[in-house]
Amino acid sequence: MFSDDDAAAMYDILNPWGPGRPREEGFYLPLIMAAESVLDVGCGTGAMLRVARERGHRGRLTGLDPDRAALRRARARADVTWVEGIAADAERGAGHDLVTMTGHAFQDLVTDEDVRGSLAAIHAALRPGGRFAFETRHPQARAWETWTRTNPADEVAFSDGNGRDLRYWHEVDSVDGDVVAFHGTVAAPDGRVLRVLTETVRFLDVPALNALLAAAGFTIEGQYGDWERGPITASSREIITVARRAGRADTAERARTIVG
Template sequence: MECEGWRTLPPVYSDADAAALYDLLNPWNPDRRSDDRFFFPLVMDAGSVLDVGCGTGSMLKLARERGHRGRLVGLDPDCAALDRARLRADVEWIEGTAADARSGAGFELATMTGHAFQNLLTDDQLRASLSAMYGVLRRGGRFAFETRHPQARAWEGWTPSNPDDVVDLVDDAGRALRYWHDVDSVVGDIVTIRGTVAKPDGTVLRVLSESLRFLDVAALNALLVEAGFEIEGQYGDWDRGPITDDSREIITIACRR
């Protein structure tokens, strides 16, 4: 119980602030970004789309703005991100994880963009999520997603000593901010990182922790086949080049048979 005259102070940097920062750090723009340009035509060509890990909903919002007339549904467990997504009411927004997706929905396309697939950390989570993705699709429906190729060791660049990983920006509230990553651990194929939001002088406002799984091609494909998917296409870059020894991505389009 709170003492009389006391009140709970808001956090210095709230969940809503973090959701707004995500949009600044990751603007959805298929006209300028090669990853967005890969996914956006798939979305626009599908009559119904489920975007898993939709975050603040930028992809589906833009699809609606550019004339998509079919069913668009975003699914995400982050309430603050969904609050921001729900500013647009002509898209359906649902709180939940990939494994919560409702079977029998008959979507033509399911997506997981922004490397959201890497947040599935255990084999059980992966199996449950892939089974759910298979279940939400109609026969012939496609599941499109990407995961970073472990051979590229992307986490080695996630450090404040890498100037490309330090971002200075001004947020929607007019605050000057600095954002960077640190790697806390690499255990097997799981990498745990921290994203730090700070003032330009280094005063820390918020630390955002995340763990990511780096599956190789063989392990990923075995799980997809086990779930019933047929691999329609798999690429090592956003121009649909093949996976090679230099690839940084494993970009997959899997089909429900």
């Protein structure tokens, strides 16, 4: 068997926060440490918020995720609030200074309805002027074309917490416009399949993404093509965004622009 708890533990092994992801940490952690109240949407096993506590964050930290197995691991840290739910379930009026959405979790919002509902809840969970920081893969890089066992870099061999030697790889099932469905396979060294994990993600381009953010009441504070805050270029693989919940002045200006 390869249980939900095993899958959550595997995620931590294959996607370690901190030393394993120094560029992402270098981007997000300063934002978190400067914010008194933070909501991490799609927090998974809570690694980023655990690191923030370990680095001395003394404010309010909340993690939100629909994966019960991941939250069971996260709840080993009791000085963070862990909530089961999706982005659209974010608490309205919570007054957070910062909402984050890391690990390309934003791409799990595969319809405009999903995005609008999630952005509305995130907007309402922020204080006026609060920030929403997240990243999504730039569609121009066509990352899904590398999600195949024929790509040696995609297949990973590792040992899990139970001492089992395992292998993990991806295969794409379909590409429909900007939506890609794929699955990940967990197997024993002899090829025996233990678990298949399916996922569907969306690749929004910059104009479509920014239009949805503007319609939800956000202004773009910064948008980058890499973790060092370089500009988005024709070779960028990421769209890394810091958006701000617009205040009354921003809303009025946007209304004047539309009318004009």
